Amino acid sequence: MLSWILVLYVYLTLFVTGGIAVYGVVAKRNIVKKIIALTIFNDAVNTVAIFIGYRLIPRPLPPIMPTIHPNRQIYSAFISSSVDPLPQALVITAIVIGVAVTCFLAFLAIRLYDRFGTTDYQEIKRLVRGGKR
């Protein structure tokens, strides 16, 4: 019972963090703040993916064999209590891709600031409508 309350609490924390990040992406007017909210959303989704691979047993192990010369006992203990390695493998590449995409977005934000002198997107919209560049 207690473990299910904890699981529910973790889900609640992660999804509310994601919800706050979505609010930031939609409602903030500054493009830099939008990018920060996007990275928070990225991290929340990655943490959900890792949490799905968790194994609800008393002593779960990381998916690494503790020795390079295992005997039968170590091997069977490893396969019966290791957590799922697949989400972790997907997340480690997703993190790097997320950083690359964030770098590209930061590039675009710098270009916008160079051109318009502001990163507020409503201000940029007003400047473009007014024909002032």
Added chain:
Amino acid sequence: MRRGISRSSLVIVSLALALSLILVYFAAMGGLGGHPSASIVGIGQFIVNNTYNVFNRTYWAGSPEAVTSIIWDYRGFDTIFETTVLFAAVMAALLLVPGGIRGRIQGSGKDEGLTLIVKTASKIISCIVVVLALNLALRGYISPGGGFAGGSSYAIAPLLLIAGLSVFYLVRLGYRLSRAIGLRTLGLVGLVVVSSLPLLYMGYIIQNQAKPGSMFPGYPVFLGPLYLGGSLIYMNVFEFLVVSMEFIIIFIAMFLLDRGCGGSA
């Protein structure tokens, strides 16, 4: 005006909150596959069973680290295409640089940077970061880490030096855009060579160990007393080179963009 903004943000807040509560409800009702449970999904269990199965080596990867063996062996194509995505993002960023990739950074940077304390501290910390990143990359096949993690932590060191001192210090250390691009190309070529070498032996592409239906004997796992871990160590080293150099390219190009001084070759 002020009131309208607060009302619309109230609507967005309540929508985001409702969305997250609905997601929590479905997740708790088993919408994500009834996880977490005492057992893991079949493909994850297959990989855990086989990654370092010294008793039955039919499908083994030769690495005690299941995550690295997924990244470079069981799902190697995913990683190759993710490297392609990273390559495309860096190329798109480079296209925006005024003056192209041959842009030269002029100036001495004598008066730039923060106080002496910050400069010294960032030099010391960047040395530690470099050692840690090399450790992550070279030991990634037996412990947590790997090419991606090592490369992205290596990139912290030049970022710290740019923030604490200046980009000129980085250039004096020998980090140049053209050199970084050359090293990245070396890493990409290494990845291609390591992953296509089994084709010469009538094996599969990105093959690591011997598999049924292929004549490739597999990359060496043990070299005398040394543990090598098949092709994973070469893949990790080359991927480390690719990822770290791509981040350095991005940082230097971002500086060039910030100054708007592309210059000519």
